[in-house]
Amino acid sequence: MTDDAPTNDGQRFDRLPETPADREVEGRASRAEVLDWWDERFGIEREVFEGYSFWEKGAGKVWIFNGETTDPSEVEAIGMTFLRTRQEHWKPTGRAVSRFGSRATKNVIELDPERASRFAAGDDQDLPEWDGDWGYLIATHEVAGESVPIGVGLYLYDELRSVVPKGSRADLPVVE
């Protein structure tokens, strides 16, 4: 890599390259890797994201956009925050999980009503009975007869940590 190679400008949106072979900015995730990651981690098929474009702004923050592509150097936001990359374990945003998580087929943890309320409040909880993968999981609960994603949990050492951002936490009654 030479000194004049393109680098990530954290202040503006840049489109993700299609594949790792197209990558010009060091460390930037490619569209193909993003789609592979959702498929491998949660079983959400690549086709779900076919019409969307993906953009990086900030260090590793990936946005998903469904509109016509732009020259987004002068805009505040395009679409919504989707995934945190440039770290060992990529982390989906709670909004992405809320929007697309109902299509997940693995690494989904269904919580009972009492646990669901604690999770939404941001509490960590012991959950030794989980025998699936460690790492980021989609926490769900049942509402009106269907499973609905609540947000992102981090499962480590028999414990489910709620990583619901402070501004999105809620004190909700337990709905049996």
Added chain:
Amino acid sequence: MNPLDRYESLVDDVDAFRAACDRPLPSVVRTNRIAATPARVREAFDEGGVAHEPVDWHDGLFRLPDGNPGGNWPYVHGWTHGQEEVSVLPTLALDPRPGERVWDACAAPGSKTTQIADAMDDEGTLVANDNNLGRLSALRHNAERLGITNAVVTNQDARNFSTRPLAFDEFDRALVDAPCSCEGTCRKNPDVLDEWTLDHVHAVAGIQKGVLARAVQATRPGGVVVYSTCTFAPEENEAVLDHVLANEDCELVEFDLPLETDPGVTEWDGETYDESVTRAKRIYPHRNDTGGFFCAKLRVGGNKDTGVGA
């Protein structure tokens, strides 16, 4: 002075008008159909013991007599958004469709933006602009909470809005839900009546004219522009329309709203306005037990064959 005094000459039943303005409004939420149907929201409210009442002219709205619109699971899941009843009207008039290019010129904090995205089924391009960066962060929070992926958020003065960051230079539809004197929100926030001044009316009317003119210019021939406010002041409503009709290539069109309305007025305080401003709609609080509102629909001039259903 209570600014409501000056509108008594415009309403048919002054006592009913004043009595309605004194009553508080209930909490209301709108269903975000990107995430859930009204039937599912109702079922989740029932399951969670959240009291709710229907709104007979819009099946996606629920009145919550116990308040606290954010304290329940449908809200946390982005199935609902707190929004005053009359505030859904401009998007009904705008009637945006999936795949279109739509501009929300004064978008923050995003109630109407998110309703437009819902009507577009989150498809197409919605440009949500506001000149206030602080209020834009509220808009972004709301748009993300409701799972909207088709919005571009910009921070420009709408009067000089540049389409340069966009992939196109004309919109199919534009909404100007203008900053205004807000007396129509007095049932929610009575302070607006104490803070009202005639100087502010005149200052904000200048801004309104500039934004509406830019919206007409930025919309393609045959496209639709909706102008709305939550004030009763003709200076900020019919006078703004009259100015833009005289200076831009556009016309006011007839449209329907699902509640009882009064026509725009052609005379006020010694001024007369273009006869077509009667096609605009005034919503007085006593007619439907709502907040106060004003809404007009314009068709941008040019080739009539290129209409989008104005």
